[in-house]
Every structure is written in C-alpha cells, then in structure tokens.
Amino acid sequence: VCDQVDDLLSELRQMQCFLKDVDAKQVEHEIIHHLVGEIREVGYDAKIVVTTFFFKVVPRRRRGIRNILVRSICISNEFKARLWIGLEINTIKSKITRLTAGLSS
Numbered sequence: 001v002c003d004q005v006d007d008l009l010s011e012l013r014q015m016q017c018f019l020k021d022v023d024a025k026q027v028e029h030e031i032i033h034h035l036v037g038e039i040r041e042v043g044y045d046a047k048i049v050v051t052t053f054f055f056k057v058v059p060r061r062r063r064g065i066r067n068i069l070v071r072s073i074c075i076s077n078e079f080k081a082r083l084w085i086g087l088e089i090n091t092i093k094s095k096i097t098r099l100t101a102g103l104s105s
Contacts, residue, residue, distance in 0.1 A: 001082045004089045005053050011096055012046050015039050035099060042095045049088045056081035 022036055057078055 001057065001086050004086060005050060008046050008089055008092065009050060012043060015043050038099055042092055046092050049085055052081060053085050
C-alpha cells in the first residue's frame with residue numbers, strides 16, 4: 001500500500017499542475033471544464049485516501065509495553081484500513097486512466 005500511496009501522491013501533483021495550467025490559460029471549452037471538474041473530484045477522493053493512510057496505517061514508533069499492547073489491538077483496524085485504501089487507490093487509478101484517455105482523444 002505504501003508504494004501505491006506514493007504513486008497516488010505523484011499523480012496528485014501532476015493533476016495539480018494540469019489544473020494550474022488550465023486556470024492560467026483560462027480555457028473556455030466546455031469539454032475542458034467538464035474534465036477539470038472530474039479531475040478535481042478524483043483529486044478530492046485521492047486526498048481522502050492519503051489522509052486516511054497517514055492517520056490509520058502509518059506505524060507509530062513508540063516504545064514501552066503499554067504502546068505495544070495498544071498497537072497489537074489496532075492491527076485489525078489497520079489491516080481493514082490498508083485493504084480499503086488499496087481498493088480506493090485502484091478505483092482512483094482507473095478514473096485517472098479514463099480521464100487521461102479523454103484528454104488524449
């Protein structure tokens with residue numbers, strides 16, 4: 001999942017660059033406005049996934065027996081979060097692929 005999140009962050013940066021370019025050029029085509037809206041929507045979805053990853057999955061490196069016990073209890077929730085994040089990233093990537101195909105045509 002970590003590699004998937006890194007790839008998603010890279011794609012988010014590319015989407016942000018594209019949106020800045022479109023805003024700077026003030027493109028007036030209806031198709032471009034529609035694509036911009038879809039890209040923003042995918043970007044919001046991606047930000048939710050990345051935020052969830054950093055709050056629920058990124059391991060907390062604390063020491064002590066109490067923290068080890070708490071960590072072992074949270075493993076199940078972390079596993080569920082990783083599964084959800086992986087599925088969401090796959091969905092977002094398929095949307096991005098569809099959008100970039102729309103830009104190519």
